[in-house]
Amino acid sequence: AQSVTQPDIHITVSEGASLELRCNYSYGATPYLFWYVQSPGQGLQLLLKYFSGDTLVQGIKGFEAEFKRSQSSFNLRKPSVHWSDAAEYFCAVGIKAAGNKLTFGGGTRVLVKP
Amino acid sequence: ETGVTQTPRHLVMGMTNKKSLKCEQHLGHNAMYWYKQSAKKPLELMFVYNFKEQTENNSVPSRFSPECPNSSHLFLHLHTLQPEDSALYLCASSQEATSSYNEQFFGPGTRLTVL
Numbered sequence: 456a457q458s459v460t461q462p463d464i465h466i467t468v469s470e471g472a473s474l475e476l477r478c479n480y481s482y483g484a485t486p487y488l489f490w491y492v493q494s495p496g497q498g499l500q501l502l503l504k505y506f507s508g509d510t511l512v513q514g515i516k517g518f519e520a521e522f523k524r525s526q527s528s529f530n531l532r533k534p535s536v537h538w539s540d541a542a543e544y545f546c547a548v549g550i551k552a553a554g555n556k557l558t559f560g561g562g563t564r565v566l567v568k569p
Numbered sequence: 570e571t572g573v574t575q576t577p578r579h580l581v582m583g584m585t586n587k588k589s590l591k592c593e594q595h596l597g598h599n600a601m602y603w604y605k606q607s608a609k610k611p612l613e614l615m616f617v618y619n620f621k622e623q624t625e626n627n628s629v630p631s632r633f634s635p636e637c638p639n640s641s642h643l644f645l646h647l648h649t650l651q652p653e654d655s656a657l658y659l660c661a662s663s664q665e666a667t668s669s670y671n672e673q674f675f676g677p678g679t680r681l682t683v684l
Contacts, residue, residue, distance in 0.1 A: 487670045491675075496677075496680075497677055497678075498573070498659055498675040498676050499659065499661075499675040501672055501674070506670065549672075555617070555663050555671070556614055556617065556625065557614070557673060558614075559611045559612040561610075561611045562611070
């Protein structure tokens, strides 16, 4: 079965600094990859997705992610963090053969210092 | 209303109560999902409905009973819950297609507390 690992439970970053969130997945083929963000008390909002093609994908709110097949990774980045980026971020894997199911990582909580 | 809505947003219930969570999607999708988000665990898929038929039950206890009367509405009926069932319950929807994979859109969730 597929699995998703987000090694960092918490990350604290200063406003204006860069941010990188790590995601590793385990699956025999290339899955569909997603990053979602969850603000306190809210549901999940899709930031970006990778299905195929260019391995660097752009998302909303200035985020981007890079798919690296050799490392089974799909890390999320933002060059300059804003205070409103404080939230929890989830990496997820979708496998078409398993229906439209998503498997989520444990999440990374991002705190932004002024 | 747009997107995926869930009601109520907050629910407190005793272990002997019966309550229902409601989800409605306004996106024209044909698949709907219930997820459980606990403090200490990753998001867990509970149920999947495609074209109103349940296609997945992820070993969920029978005290949780889903219902999907049409492709826009999804319910989660709750009875005889335990305190460990306290969690955020998220509903999602997507457009299921045989030839493509489509992302899921999530509602804001219902925060459930079982006393």
